[in-house]
Amino acid sequence: MKINPNYKTKQELIDLYNQPLLELVFQAATIHRQYHNPREVQMSSLISIKTGGCPEDCGYCPQAARYHTDVDAHKLMTVEDVVEQAKNAKANGSSRLCMGAAWREVRDNRDFDTVIEMVQAVNNMDMEVCCTLGMMNEDQAVRLKNAGLFAYNHNLDTSPEYYGDVISTREYEDRLKTIDNARKAGISVCSGGIIGMGEAVEDRIGMLMSYMNMETPPESIPINALVAVEGTPMEQQKPIEQWELIRMIATTRILFPQSIVRLSAGRTKLSMEAQAMCFMAGASSVFAGDKLLTTPNPEFNEDKEMFNILGLIPKEPFADGEKPVSQPDQIIEEKKRKEAEKELRREEARKGGFTPRKVTVS
């Protein structure tokens, strides 16, 4: 059961969300146990492979170039550095690596070739690879899929009605199109939202309805609590009550029984007891490591202690889908072939004592 057929109208969903908290959690926990091993929680690591300088204006994001935040912009990481971080994440129990680049969209350039190589390298380490690179077209999705990408993250963030209050540089439709492109390429979809941005409960439900209206809902739904960062338009937002996050997770679990519900940003503000309630309510994944892109997150050791106390066990990679096979990328292989040809010609020219003709430009 990918979507719970018992809830269809917006009012039914709002009533579900607003029911007495313990009733809601009990209902979510019951469904969670039918479809998942409640002790298993997937640990994912999220690294920022290209930080800051983004031309978009997402109101919550410290990486938008137009906001004055403490984020230092960095160009794309090297494949070697990503592999080092992946090894560290794997050694600490992560079975999935999510690589985020602060781009509006994927461009067909050298940087994208490097991302393709990163995907190949991390997939070959037996970790699930997820990317979040902004908007992408169908061809780019196919290249990522062939490289061994397991999942693509592209959040709807909120309802279609509230979207314009959060972001003005792209449309809700653009998001849906990219999700569709990932889906068509056979990539698993990770898409969720943020609560605490000043939206109403109706907007939280509106976002969930957008996922219910998809032919196939996302396999993975991250639920984030806003981390209000100084310098962004949302810096003054009051932190949400932890009960709201638990409600949102429970409601998501009930509506999407088979999806992974990810307890994502904002975990540093939650007590261990509140996190335990989130797991009870159906959260089946957390992000591990002391940074979530640019915002703080609990350290590996704190999570290990929490897992021990709550009796949780990290989920193995590829428990929810086959490991993709990384294939050679045709575009990169063609570039390599042309480069090798050029090098051969240069070598032959050197052997034959060829001296390049001096050209004078007038």
Ligand code: SF4
């Ligand atoms: S959320 Fe992504 S697209 Fe939006 S400003 Fe931040 S990096 Fe750019």
